[in-house]
Amino acid sequence: MDVQIWTWLLVGLSFALYFGIAIWARAGSTKEFYVAGGGVSPLANGMATAADWMSAASFISMAGIISFAGYDGSVYLMGWTGGYVLLALLLAPYLRKFGKFTVPDFIGDRYYSNTARTVAVICALIVSFTYVAGQMRGVGIVFSQFLQVEITTGVIIGMAVVLVFAFLGGMKGITYTQVAQYCVLIFAFMVPAIFISIQMTGNIIPQIGMGGRVEDGTYLLQKLDNLHTQLGFKEYTEGTKSTWDVFAITLALMAGTAGLPHVIVRFFTVPNVKDARKSAGWALLLIAILYTTAPAVSVFARTNLIETVSNQEYASLPEWFKNWENMGLIAWSDKNEDGKVQYVNGEATTGKPEFTDARGANGERIISNASSETNELYVDRDIMVLANPEIAQLPAWVIALVAAGGLAAALSTAAGLLLVISTSVSHDLIKKQLKPDISDKGELLAARISIFVAVVVAGLFGIYPPGFVAAVVALAFGLAAASFFPAIVLGIFDKRMNRQGAISGMIVGIILMLFYMIRFKTGLIGVLDPLPPSEWWFGTSPEGFGTVAMTVNVVISVIVSRLTPAPPEDVQDIVENIRIPSGAGEAHDH
Amino acid sequence: MPIPENARKYWRENIKYLTILLIIWFAVSFGCGILFKDFLNRYSLGGFKLGFWFAQQGSIYVFVILIFVYIRLMNKLDKKYGYNEK
Numbered sequence: 001m002d003v004q005i006w007t008w009l010l011v012g013l014s015f016a017l018y019f020g021i022a023i024w025a026r027a028g029s030t031k032e033f034y035v036a037g038g039g040v041s042p043l044a045n046g047m048a049t050a051a052d053w054m055s056a057a058s059f060i061s062m063a064g065i066i067s068f069a070g071y072d073g074s075v076y077l078m079g080w081t082g083g084y085v086l087l088a089l090l091l092a093p094y095l096r097k098f099g100k101f102t103v104p105d106f107i108g109d110r111y112y113s114n115t116a117r118t119v120a121v122i123c124a125l126i127v128s129f130t131y132v133a134g135q136m137r138g139v140g141i142v143f144s145q146f147l148q149v150e151i152t153t154g155v156i157i158g159m160a161v162v163l164v165f166a167f168l169g170g171m172k173g174i175t176y177t178q179v180a181q182y183c184v185l186i187f188a189f190m191v192p193a194i195f196i197s198i199q200m201t202g203n204i205i206p207q208i209g210m211g212g213r214v215e216d217g218t219y220l221l222q223k224l225d226n227l228h229t230q231l232g233f234k235e236y237t238e239g240t241k242s243t244w245d246v247f248a249i250t251l252a253l254m255a256g257t258a259g260l261p262h263v264i265v266r267f268f269t270v271p272n273v274k275d276a277r278k279s280a281g282w283a284l285l286l287i288a289i290l291y292t293t294a295p296a297v298s299v300f301a302r303t304n305l306i307e308t309v310s311n312q313e314y315a316s317l318p319e320w321f322k323n324w325e326n327m328g329l330i331a332w333s334d335k336n337e338d339g340k341v342q343y344v345n346g347e348a349t350t351g352k353p354e355f356t357d358a359r360g361a362n363g364e365r366i367i368s369n370a371s372s373e374t375n376e377l378y379v380d381r382d383i384m385v386l387a388n389p390e391i392a393q394l395p396a397w398v399i400a401l402v403a404a405g406g407l408a409a410a411l412s413t414a415a416g417l418l419l420v421i422s423t424s425v426s427h428d429l430i431k432k433q434l435k436p437d438i439s440d441k442g443e444l445l446a447a448r449i450s451i452f453v454a455v456v457v458a459g460l461f462g463i464y465p466p467g468f469v470a471a472v473v474a475l476a477f478g479l480a481a482a483s484f485f486p487a488i489v490l491g492i493f494d495k496r497m498n499r500q501g502a503i504s505g506m507i508v509g510i511i512l513m514l515f516y517m518i519r520f521k522t523g524l525i526g527v528l529d530p531l532p533p534s535e536w537w538f539g540t541s542p543e544g545f546g547t548v549a550m551t552v553n554v555v556i557s558v559i560v561s562r563l564t565p566a567p568p569e570d571v572q573d574i575v576e577n578i579r580i581p582s583g584a585g586e587a588h589d590h
Numbered sequence: 591m592p593i594p595e596n597a598r599k600y601w602r603e604n605i606k607y608l609t610i611l612l613i614i615w616f617a618v619s620f621g622c623g624i625l626f627k628d629f630l631n632r633y634s635l636g637g638f639k640l641g642f643w644f645a646q647q648g649s650i651y652v653f654v655i656l657i658f659v660y661i662r663l664m665n666k667l668d669k670k671y672g673y674n675e676k
Contacts, residue, residue: 078645084657208636211636
């Protein structure tokens with residue numbers, strides 16, 4: 001059977017499974033809708049959290065990014081896993097004990113203020129929309145690649161699918177669907193990795209194969225470093241970012257991970273504090289399986305890519321090279337006219353390649369914006385995971401499996417995020433502020449309507465991505481780190497922290513982060529073009545600036561809180577109460 | 591409402607555990623994987639340079655272990671102070 005048939009078969013089967021689960025786990029009350037009734041087991045919650053967490057970006061892009069960034073890619077590996085340690089130790093048990101539905105709920109009650117709640121809702125919406133826009137685009141790309149349709153059609157199919165899950169089941173449906181999606185995506189990620197590890201190093205475990213020896217007896221990483229040096233790249237294991245920037249980005253990603261509303265809300269779905277801790281442990285263990293395999297995949301893919309293309313005749317290159325070139329994700333221009341691919345350090349094109357309709361002497365697609373540098377090859381980083389099985393010549397069913405896995409990853413994350421957005425609107429805004437006397441049924445209806453609106457808006461972002469969206473998706477973490485994370489941690493660990501301190505900290509933090517992001521990524525403020533790295537404050541990239549904004553948030557919160565009156569007695573009692581694990585009860589409304 | 595002695599002691603021990611675990615968390619990632627990476631890279635672990643291994647593999651393994659150690663410690667602590675459920 002060929003790849004196309006396998007793809008239809010595997011994607012079809014996995015979707016039938018998801019739909020079946022969504023129908024079986026329909027939500028009847030707001031409690032089931034928001035927190036799955038509060039009765040999910042720690043292992044199931046861990047799997048759902050892992051699927052929710054691992055987006056199209058983790059599944060498709062991360063290994064590719066690391067493949068091209070080498071050591072610098074470590075920021076994602078450490079940042080997106082280390083955050084769970086913070087979450088498990090500093091947030092999850094206490095927020096579970098607090099026992100409300102959402103992060104703004106906690107902020108609003110702990111800081112005895114509707115202003116604080118509103119600020120938190122706005123932060124939650126900014127963070128979630130920034131994040132979800134990228135996901136819908138990812139869904140569209142995966143659908144379009146594997147079902148051979150336009151990206152727009154792909155996004156629309158994705159919107160429809162997400163809507164069905166979220167509409168029917170709310171958190172309950174999403175949680176159990178995500179359990180299934182975790183299984184599909186981890187299987188789909190591991191199978192090709194194991195195949196390639198055996199092929200290249202003879203070791204069945206990719207994490208060990210990465211440090212293993214290749215056929216001629218040299219270590220794989222040593223060989224890759226040598227290849228890099230020969231071609232003028234920085235050694236793979238060294239990296240090019242400054243130590244401070246690596247430090248700042250990693251910390252921002254960690255704190256951001258712990259502060260993302262769609263991750264935190266997961267810990268409201270388990271029965272008690274003990275289970276909240278346990279499920280954070282399961283979640284990280286299940287995530288770590290993918291996150292320790294990804295760097296191995298990067299090394300395999302990088303080595304394979306260089307060996308397959310470097311100094312080879314274009315005419316003799318394998319089929320996959322030309323397929324991806326036809327899709328516009330690989331580009332080659334024969335600058336020295338020798339018919340061979342020269343792949344060395346430097347940008348092959350100025351910006352993304354622009355293809356003309358013409359074909360060159362060797363049959364390659366002519367690009368109009370080739371640069372003057374020696375490097376002739378452009379490879380889009382997103383194709384590494386998708387193309388890897390083809391590059392390694394694995395069987396058709398493995399290639400199809402990757403498609404099903406990519407879709408599972410993208411859909412599970414999008415569904416989780418959309419739920420947070422709709423909860424923010426129906427629960428935090430409508431129920432808590434605008435119309436407190438709304439009935440349970442009315443609130444459920446409002447939640448479903450807002451999910452519908454959120455899906456449509458997110459879909460539009462996916463179809464017409466404004467130039468800056470792609471640039472700011474990774475920055476959602478910076479925003480979460482700069483706003484929620486300090487407010488929640490201080491709310492638990494600093495009893496003296498009061499309304500004035502937390503609100504001013506959050507506002508200054510998120511505004512500072514937004515300003516830096518817009519200033520250095522889009523050029524909307526002040527100058528026409530985004531400012532170059534030489535202008536960065538203390539050499540901090542926008543991705544790492546969350547660390548700075550978070551520090552400012554903490555400093556301001558502490559200073560302001562000490563200059564203003566202590567929080568009232570009953571709020572201090574709340575803090576005492578959440579510090580003790582017993583008596584959590586179910587997640588409840590007021 | 592005065593804080594019962596029991597709760598105060600429980601909280602103090604909890605903070606002690608957190609401090610120790612977070613020091614380890616910081617040491618393996620920001621320490622071994624970033625700040626002292628170049629120094630550690632002089633040593634190797636199989637085919638890995640040690641600093642690189644911590645950044646892309648080792649720190650993640652330690653993170654997982656840290657959370658499970660924390661779960662164990664806290665379950666014991668809950669029992670000791672009579673806060674465990676079930």
